[in-house]
Amino acid sequence: MIAFQTPREIPLFQDNYHPEVQHYKVQVPAIISGAEYYFETDSGLKYQVIFARKKSSYLEHIINFSVLSDEFEDEYSETNRGEIYRVIATVIEIIRIFHQHHGTSTSYEFSGEFKAGNEAREVSIRTLLYYRKAREIIHPDWELEIQGNKVVGRHIKRSRPKSVEL
Secondary structure, three states, X not given: OOEEEOOOOOOOEOOOOOOOOOOOOEEOOOOOOOOEEEEEOOOOOEEEEEEEEEXXXXXXEEEEEXXXXXXXXXXXXXXXXXXXXXXXXXXXXXXXXXXXXXOOOOEXXXXXXXXXXXXXXXXXXXXXXXXXXXXXXXXXXXXXXXXXXXXXXXXXXXXOOOEEEO
């Protein structure tokens, strides 16, 4: 008989997590394992969320979230359209969808750009907002920490999954 361990999905969000506001419609990648997602807000802004794999591990990801619009100076501009809560809810939904298809991922990291005039801060206001929201919804099997201006969520290794005998 050959014994092997089946990979198990690592839950990312708390079992009782439900979004506070409705997210925007998400455009998922054509290939389900893809890493680029898009959505458009009611004001017509188009956003992109990309999951980049870290070089150190195939199961670790950096989340890049940006606005795609010629209207703003760069992709990390502050839009001030009053849509922040639905935008955050949509990014959370995208992370949920991505993790659903990459259920053995062990870490995610992301950061928020600095607002003009706040560049001297150690941690941006946006990063603190993301950290606070992540602490509310993250599953207890994950730990969150701020490293510089990044929020890093890592799965806490617990007991090993049971072996399956063939």
